[in-house]
Amino acid sequence: MRTASNCPQCGAPVEFLFSNAVQTTCPYCSSILVRTDLDLKRVGEMSDIADNSSPIQLRTEGIYRNRAFQVVGRIIYLYEGGSWNEWHLGFQDGKSGWLSDAQLDYAVSFAVGDHPRIPPESNIGRGLRMKVRDAELMVTTMTKARYGGVEGELPFEYWDKSEMVFADLRSNSRGFATIDYSEDPPLFFMGEAVGFDDLKLRNLREFEGW
């Protein structure tokens, strides 16, 4: 359900594409806005997002496992190998998903609330094996990341983080999981690697000469 308000900073109309969004950014003045019961509250300002050449953008549409989604938001993380994007997907049924684009390797994941015992950050490392929902997973990468910016609508408030640690887990198939240690308890996401063509993406960015 689409709802519209005005930006408390510049007065521009701010439209929500995703009914369960908690936070958005004003496309005109780059204010970070959080939804309250009544209106929008300005909590900060978007830093200039360093362009990392993702072909995905806000309002890109696609299909994952026969469910249509629209890209409504984005979080950028910076790490020593560059940056990656977590695109927030709004599904028609109001559910949130995430499409990660790490140097054009794509994966779709979902937050898992009733996750199993997750080892604390101090106890996790490469090679650690976990069994989650019948999936045999192994920690393959530990990544120290910095918050690189947000854009658009997110299902939670997310705008003032600094350093965080992620554990990436892989299975013997395309399945993968991520533990996000920026919250306590940590957030747990599960999903799978996807090919670019699998998602039938539309409304992508254009690249000169391509």
Next chain:
Amino acid sequence: MGAPARPRIQSKALECPNCGGAVQLRGLAHSLNAVCPRCMSVLDVQHEQVRVLQKYGSKVAYATPLIPLGSRGKFNGVLFEAIGFQVRRIVVDGTPYEWREYLLFNPYQGFRYLSEYDGHWNFIRSVPGLPGFGGIDGRKAAFWEGGGFKHFQHAQATTVFVLGEFPFQVRNGDTAEVDDYIAPPKVLSSEIVPGEITWSIGEYTTGDEIWKAFQLPGSPPAATGVYANQPAPAEVKAGFWTAASTAVVLEAILVVMLVACMLFMSDKQVFKQSYFFRANTPGEQSFVTPVFELKGRASNVEVDLDTNLRQNWAYFNMALINEGTGQAWDFGREVSYYSGSDWSEGSSSDSVRVPAVPAGRYYLRVEPEMEAQPTSVYTTGPREVNYTVTIRRDVPAYWPLFLAMLLVPLPALFKLGKKSSFEAQRWAESDYGSATGGGSDEEE
């Protein structure tokens, strides 16, 4: 309505802080490192401030990419641009081997690689997961998406030359532990650097396909030898399968013929009579048998001679004659048999087969001959012979069928040999081959 349109993204050019040369970037913001084409310094291009990461020790490029950087080619309908190039080296038993890798880029589909060694190419992509380990035929193997890949080779690879740009850190001198696992035409490879293992999967591609995809001038370097995951050439595989399926069909036909012979050939004795002949008998020696009837379709007639010859020979002139038409089939047979305590030569019986004799009433004319006086020291038997003439109609001939059955599989076996020798050449280059001394010592 909505946000202001974002500008289209363009590739950009920057200046080498070492030599001032122009460095064109094709990989958009994905590129972390780029090499100055003039001084070949490796540059950090991730940030606005370009830094020199590594200078190149020579003024001359170590190698020239066969696919010029900036070329675009289509693979499976997707356009890719060659943006990076590396030469990598492994050393096996003191001998260096070098191969070349091209980094391909599409701003939507991401990165792929092409590798080239001795004219053999692979189209490679990263594996979105973690292959499992196991064994095939007692050898270490890796498994990915249901496919099993046999371990082929382990080596330490050193990067000896880089050009272009990369979405990761590269330096001349970088090393990685590489393992190749094969399931032709595919190869699954792991690369281990401290703290990270990456998997990729490649598919064998011919130089011609590469040349066609990139529309390169001239022709690709000829492929030499058999490469790890090179599929057996179509003619080798097809050669075997064609020969094998032909053999199966022919064997089936032969079996049908054999069964038909057993079922439908009457193999009937139509005449049998015993006679006696003595050399030096005066007068006409030929005689005719009583008339016998040959029935059914035109078929063979077998005349068997069974004698009691010992250390002697006899010659039989014969003619099968149709009583009604007078048509005659003439034939002769020499029967000879000699033996000693531990040897023998010839046989005291013989047989003639006359093909395609129509039905009718027939008789056989027989004219026996023997030497009047022995002409050799071996001819010591008596100057006489007892013999029996047996005539059979519609006799199945099994041994040509059995011989054919033995010969028919030979071409397929020959082709199978060619196929096996192809596989032997493939594995000779592996850690398990005989060509490399002590190469298989990591097998337990």
